[in-house]
Amino acid sequence: MSELAGLRLAGRISVVTGAARGIGYACAEALAQAGSDVALCDLDAGTAAAAAAKLAQETGVRAHGYAIDVTVPAAIRAGIERIVADFGAIDHLVNNAGVQFVAPIAEFPEADWDRVRGVDLDSVFYLTKAVWPHLAARGRGRIVNIASVHGLVASSFKAAYIASKHGVVGFTKATALEGAAAGITANAICPGAVYTELIAGQARDLATSYGGGISDEDALKRAFLEKMPTGRFIDPAEVGALCAYLCSDLARSITGTAIPIDGGWSAQ
Numbered sequence: 691m692s693e694l695a696g697l698r699l700a701g702r703i704s705v706v707t708g709a710a711r712g713i714g715y716a717c718a719e720a721l722a723q724a725g726s727d728v729a730l731c732d733l734d735a736g737t738a739a740a741a742a743a744k745l746a747q748e749t750g751v752r753a754h755g756y757a758i759d760v761t762v763p764a765a766i767r768a769g770i771e772r773i774v775a776d777f778g779a780i781d782h783l784v785n786n787a788g789v790q791f792v793a794p795i796a797e798f799p800e801a802d803w804d805r806v807r808g809v810d811l812d813s814v815f816y817l818t819k820a821v822w823p824h825l826a827a828r829g830r831g832r833i834v835n836i837a838s839v840h841g842l843v844a845s846s847f848k849a850a851y852i853a854s855k856h857g858v859v860g861f862t863k864a865t866a867l868e869g870a871a872a873g874i875t876a877n878a879i880c881p882g883a884v885y886t887e888l889i890a891g892q893a894r895d896l897a898t899s900y901g902g903g904i905s906d907e908d909a910l911k912r913a914f915l916e917k918m919p920t921g922r923f924i925d926p927a928e929v930g931a932l933c934a935y936l937c938s939d940l941a942r943s944i945t946g947t948a949i950p951i952d953g954g955w956s957a958q
């Protein structure tokens with residue numbers, strides 16, 4: 691049995707966006723190991739369904755996959771209604787879906803600014819709004835927003851992501867204030883570098899933005915490993931465990947926070 695079982699989330703229903711892989715899947719997995727049923731949402735129905743089937747087989751919880759593009763409010767509303775119809779309620783929302791785009795500000799395409807802001811910030815508002823009445827109806831709810839260390843500090847060449855993630859931290863505080871009377875907590879998790887496809891996909895553009903002449907591997911070292919005193923990538927399961935803890939009753943007094951899990955990056 692997982693050590694997370696002590697968090698006692700049996701009977702609870704969690705919605706996780708961008709859940710087919712990476713940190714989103716790790717959050718879904720940790721919530722399931724703590725006993726929660728999980729709705730795994732992602733862009734593609736087949737991928738989300740496959741991730742849900744894997745999770746159900748691994749942990750024995752109820753898990754279903756849903757195709758929800760988090761940039762489309764109508765799709766979100768319809769998806770949330772389907773989840774409530776399938777599971778009967780919603781207790782936890784994990785806003786995890788996110789994208790990155792790397793370029794200097796002077797060359798940053800407007801369309802990519804809009805796209806990053808849409809997925810990384812606007813979606814958090816859309817999902818929170820759609821899920822709110824369901825959490826309020828339970829008299830207890832948990833919202834966990836996967837922000838980033840880049841919601842607390844900046845790095846070069848990631849302006850849209852950094853502006854969006856700082857926005858998520860601010861939105862989390864506003865959510866916490868409005869949620870308190872309804873028993874809803876809201877917290878942001880701020881990971882440093884977790885080795886997923888999101889990180890691997892940046893290597894070439896980072897090397898170019900640094901002026902070229904360095905390998906992809908050295909670009910990743912410079913952008914990530916040298917920023918973390920611990921000098922190692924963070925395991926997605928570490929983020930998942932923090933997410934499951936924040937959804938538990940043990941964390942009922944923790945709200946409005948932005949918690950770094952960043953190997954010391956933001957302490958410098």
Ligand SMILES: NC(=O)c1ccc[n+]([C@@H]2O[C@H](COP(=O)([O-])OP(=O)(O)OC[C@H]3O[C@@H](n4cnc5c(N)ncnc54)[C@H](O)[C@@H]3O)[C@@H](O)[C@H]2O)c1
Nearest residue numbers: 708712713733759760786787788838881883884886887888
């Ligand atoms: N990997 C890191 O080092 C790191 C660090 C800090 C914060 N984060 C944040 O963690 C979250 C997850 O990142 P990851 O590293 O697991 O990335 P990832 O690229 O491995 O996974 C992201 C998932 O989100 C989904 N997604 C993308 N756009 C979507 C949309 N419009 N609608 C629905 N789903 C969509 C993708 O299909 C994918 O399954 C992101 O918000 C990211 O900003 C990651």
